[in-house]
Amino acid sequence: MASKQKKIIFLIQCEDRKGILSATSTWFYQRSYNILHCQQHTDNIEGRYFMRIELDMADLKTTRKELEEDFAVFAKEYNLSWECHYSDYRSRMAILVSKTSHCLYDLIARKDEGDLQCDIPLIISNHPDLEIIANQFRIPFYYLPVTPETKAEQELKVRTLLKRFDIDVVVLARYMQILSSEFIEEWQGKIINIHHGFLPAFQGANPYRRAYERGVKMIGATAHYASKDLDQGPIIEQDVVRVNHELGPSGLRDVGKDVERRVLAKGVQAHLESRIIIFKNRTIVFGSEQ
Structure with missing residues (x-):
């Protein structure tokens, strides 16, 4: 070939x-x-x-x-x-996670299959739950628990690891912690986050339960660069899926996971392929040749 x-x-x-x-x-x-x-x-x-x-x-x-x-x-x-x-440079990508695994699995699989041209030198988490996935793919896993009292100390450890591993881009694959403005400023335009498209209407815990109670007709997800204002950074990729009354909270959650995987992967791919220009609080995302 x-x-x-x-x-x-x-x-x-x-x-x-x-x-x-x-x-x-x-x-x-x-x-x-x-x-x-x-x-x-x-x-x-x-x-x-x-x-x-x-x-x-x-x-x-x-x-x-x-x-x-x-x-x-x-x-x-x-x-x-x-x-x-x-194009011959392989970006070094760190993945930050909490307890949810679907986006982590998807990114690793796409990297191994060659869809994402990058290396993943480490995974960082504030919970130990996903270490088994890191071990399965032989990726170093760093468990850094955090409490309100230790947040600054824990974040310093994260930043130290990113520097030690010479990281180029950070992906928040359902990392359920708010990063400090200092962290985000240091990594401006290099932190990609994913969230479900119900925000801001269904912020906080159990959004799919409240979406079910409201009878939503569309589920979506947004991949964006992290900014000092929570979930307000430049949008890279979005998608929606139509749903109906037949889906309960668990069914809505399954649909949400699928669209989150796809949207995050597309956003990360566009970044890795150098197809994004940031201007003010928006992005120009050029299409792929494929």
Whole structure:
């Protein structure tokens, strides 16, 4: 089987004005790069331009650092905000969980099957319940219990582990703890959370029971980047499933688990594939080529 083509990916945003696409593509052309794929979006309300460019990594004739330093000069001239990513780099993803296993299982399975291009060096939990899953897949498991009195101490241990394992992205796979604003600021744009779509109408414990009592007709889930305001961060992915009166609380919960798995996986995949640009409190999520 032929090896997958390696790519350099640039994510660019700037004030919308004429000539940006032409100038950028010319810059790469002059340096003999083949543009494999180019996606763009203009937000006419915000007056903002967004672009994602994939280059053939085989055309890289300098070091990666030199490429980025060279592009930084061009970006400064045109006042571009930008990121550069490389498809041959496997992001290191930490998963934080509590007692619920469905999202954890799904992420590990998708990683093992090659759907999520990443490594999972560790799993962190405030409960010991899911250690058996970590052991099954031979992933180091760190049990860090937390109480209101020990929250700051426990969070410091979490942050220390993330640094020790050189983590790139943190996924809250039903981690039932609120992170401090300091934690979130340190990992801005690198923490992905999942919650059921009943929020904010059914916040707190047993939302599916209260959803049943209200006779809901749709169940949904939202994957988003964590922010200082609880569950208010930039949305990456959402989905809904229609339900009816025949489903009790347990049936609604099963449907909810399935949509949570799918939505979280899509959100994580988009992040790992460098398809997301954050602007203010929203995201531009470019589609996958597949």
